[in-house]
Amino acid sequence: MGGNGGSGTNADKRPNELLGSWFVRSGWSKGELARQVNRRARQLGANHISTDTSRVRRWLDGENPREPIPRILSELFSERFGCVVSIEDLGLRAARQSPAASGVDLPWTAPQTVALLGEFSRSDLMLARRGFLGTSLALSAGPSLIEPMQRWLVPTAGSPVPAGPEPAFDARRPGRLSRPELELLESTTRMFRQWDAQCGGGLRRKAVVGQLHEVTDLLQEPQPEATTRKLFQVAAELAELAGWMSYDVGLQPTAQKYFVLALHAAKEAGDKPLGSCILSSMSRQMIHLGRPEDALELIHLAQYGSRDCASPRTQAMLYAMEARAYANMGQPGKTKRAVRMAEDTFAEADEWDEPDPDWIRFFSEAELHGENSHSYRDLAYVAGRSPTYASLAEPLMRKAVEKFAEDAEHQRSYALNLIGMATVHLLQRDPEQSTSYAARAMDIAKKVRSERVNTRIRKTVDTAVRDYGDVAAVIDLSEQLAVDLPEAAEAV
8 A cells, every 4th residue: 555545444434525525526527536636746756656546536436545645636636726724634544533624623632722823824825826815614603603603712730831940951852943933923913913924824824824833843752842832822923823814814714723723832831811802803893794693792701811810901802802892782881981991001001010011012002092992883784874873973083183193103093993984984974074084994994904994995895885986085986986996906
C-alpha cells in the first residue's frame, strides 16, 4: 500500500457516502481525481504517493487514506466548488470525531483547536488565492450556536498551561521562540488591527489569515508552557481579526467559524476578557443578521464569563452591545438601562490600574457614543420610525461624528457613524441634512474596503429615494452613488 494505505479493515468498511456525494457532483472520473491527487502530492514533495482508479474506488468504498491525501482531497474539492470543503465534510475524519465538527460544535481541546485553526486558515488561503470566497459554509444560529459556546465557561480538566513565571528560553532547542520573536508577533497583530480600522477588511484579510496559519504551525512545535499560552493568545486575536474582516466584507459563515475558533484559542490561553470580546463580535454579527435574541445570549455569556476579570473599558463595551441587542428586540427600558451602565462603567476606565490590551483600545469615547446612539436609532426603527428615540440618538451620534472626525486611524468607524447620522436625519424628516452626511460617508467609503459600509450607504440612499425621491439633494446623491460605489465593484 505504501503511502496510499487506509486505516480501515475490510470488516468495518462502509461506503463513504459523503465523499461519494462530493465526487459525483464534481463531474470528475476516478482517473481524473487520481491524476490530480498525484500532481498535488508532487507539489507538496510527497513523491511516494501514486494513486490510481482502483485506489479512488477503495476510498469511495470506505477506506480511510493516510495524510496528506485527506488534506489534498479537501483542497481539490474546495477549489472545484468554490467553498471550503473540509476533511470532515468528505467523511475522512476518524470515527470518534463528532459529525458536527465541521460546524461550530468543536472539541474544546488544545491539539484539536490547533488542528482546526490550521486546516481552516489553510483552506481559506488556498481559496482566496484562486479567487473563491467560501460562502457556502453553513451559518449556525439559535441553540446550535449558543449551546456549544456555553462550553467556554466549563473549566478544562487541569489547566493546559499553568500560570507562573515563564521558563528561561533555551536558544539551542529547535522550534523554540525567543522573547523578541514573540513580541514581534504581538506587534504585527497590532499593526494588522490598525490597518483594518483604517482600510476596512478587504485589503489585508489574506495577510491576517496567513499570519494566523504561521502561528498555528508554531503551536505544533514544542514550546515552554508560558510561550504556548502566549501563542494561543496571539492565535485568538488573529482569528478574531480574521473573523471581523470576513464579517466586514460580507463572508458571514467564514466570519462565524473564525470567531468560534478564536474563542477556543482564547480558552486555551486562559484569557477570559479576550474571550468576552470575541463573543461580543459574534453578538454584533447576530444583530447584523437580524437575530438579536442570539446576540443577547452571547453578550450575557461574555459578561458572566469575564465578570471577575474584565476591565471597565471591556465591561462598558459589553453593556453597549447589550443595549444594541435590547434595542433590536424593541425593549426600550432595558436598552436605556444598558446604555446608562455602559456610560457609567466607561467613566471608570481611566482609574483602572492596569493598561488595557490592544484589542479593546478601539472602544474610545467616540465608539461609546456611536454604539449608544445606534441603540436609540435601532429602537426608533423597531418602534415604527419613532421621532422620540431618533431625538435621543441625534446628540450622541453628533458627538461620535465629531470625535471620529479627529481620529485618522478609525476611518471605517467614522464612515459608519456618518451613515448613522444620515439615518437619524431621515427619521427626523430632514432629507437635506441626511444627504450631506451620506455624501461625506461616501467619500470615505471610496478609500475603505468595507462591504458593510457600502451596504449601509446603499440602504440609506435607497430609503431616502423611497421617502424623498423628488428632493434635488436626494436625486444628486443617488446619481453620485452609482458613480462612486457601483454594485459591480464589490471586490473583496
